[in-house]
Amino acid sequence: MPNVLQRRSLKWWLAGFVLVVSATLTYLFHWDQRAYLWWQEHNTPADQHADNIWLPGYTAVIQAKPLPGMEKAEASDIAYNPLTGTLFIIMGKEPLLVETNLSGDILRQIPISGLSNPEGVVVLDGNRMGIVDERQHTLALFNLTPETRQLQSADFQFFDLGFADAGNKGFEGVAWDPRQQRLLLSKERDPAALFSLSSDGDQILGEMADLPDQPDLMNDYSALSVDPRTGHTLVLSDESHLLLELDGSGKPVSFISLLGGLNGLSKNIPQAEGVAIDEEGTVYIVSEPNLFYVFRKSE
Known part of the structure; x- marks a missing residue:
């Protein structure tokens, strides 16, 4: 039987172990910053919610809907096109641009050559779009029309983003x-x-610049989308299972977790890679390998 001194030493050792583990998890998952943002959310007057996207009011209405035939292509990002009222999903492993309706039903598939690892897609003005290639560290701008059936190198205007290593x-x-x-x-x-x-x-008009405020709430940044109503930015993190709202100056405003049991999700979003928001405030997320999600405001 351990004596009193040994039992006391064991208690102190366990207490120290718990403190180290807690501190490590707080550092890795930014629990302190999230707790502060949660407190800030719950102390924001209800009449100010309308000035923001206000993610705590959102619930999943479509979840884990498979994009048929896309299991090996790997969904990497999604963008909303206000001109067509449709969504565009970029597939990274087998380069492909897929257009869907707002329920995730496929309307057309556009094979891509000239890109090796497309990870991000964006709709600019009119028919102008862009694709980020992570391996080539480029932004490829191009025009997309209803008649477009394939994309190749000659269709792209490339811009080097740097960070080649x-x-x-x-x-x-x-x-x-x-x-x-x-x-x-x-x-x-x-x-x-x-x-x-x-x-x-x-066209690109200047040099790339760091944003002055960098939110310290996530382990990684998987995707971005800008709300056309408020000008606020959605930042998606796969590793942190988090969707964050930043205001026009880059300050965190609200967030939701993408874990099962929260915000209408029955299961975790396995690998959230892309996010988009439309003019109605509906949020769309895609996850590898080929899963489609829709969130709408419930309040």
Whole structure:
């Protein structure tokens, strides 16, 4: 039988172990920042919710809907096109641009050549679109019409994004911000970072610049989307199972977890890779390998 001194030493050792584990988890998963944001959310007056996207009011209404035949293509990002009222999903493993309706039913498939690892897709003005290739560390701008049936190198206007040594931790997210006439881009991790790139909706007009405020709530940045109603930005994290709202100055406003049992989800979103929002405020998420989700405001 252990004596009193041994039992006391064991208790102190266990207490120290628990403290170290708690501190490590807090550091890795940013629990302290999330707790503060949660407190901030719950102390925001209800009459101010309408000024924001306000993610805590959202519930999953379509979840884990398979995109047929896309199991091996791997959904990497999604963008909403206000001109057509449809969604465009970029497939990364087998480069493919897929157009769907707002319920995730496939309307057309556009094979892509000239890109090796497309990870992000964005709709700018009119028929102008862009694709981020993580391996080539480029942004490829192009025009897409209802008649487009394939895309190849000659269709793209390429822009070097830098970070050539980032490998598989380079640029993944891209979004068009029409209010501030800029593209927003996210580097996935090591470090995760947000950037802006001036544009007129057709061409790139300047050099890429770091955003002055970088939210420290996520382990990685998988995708971005800008709300056309508020100008706020949605930032998606696969590793953190989190969707975050930033206001026009880049400050965190609200968030929701993408874990099962929360916000109408019956199961975790396995690998959230893309997010989009339309003019009604409906949020769309795609997850590898080929899963489609829709969130709507329930309040």
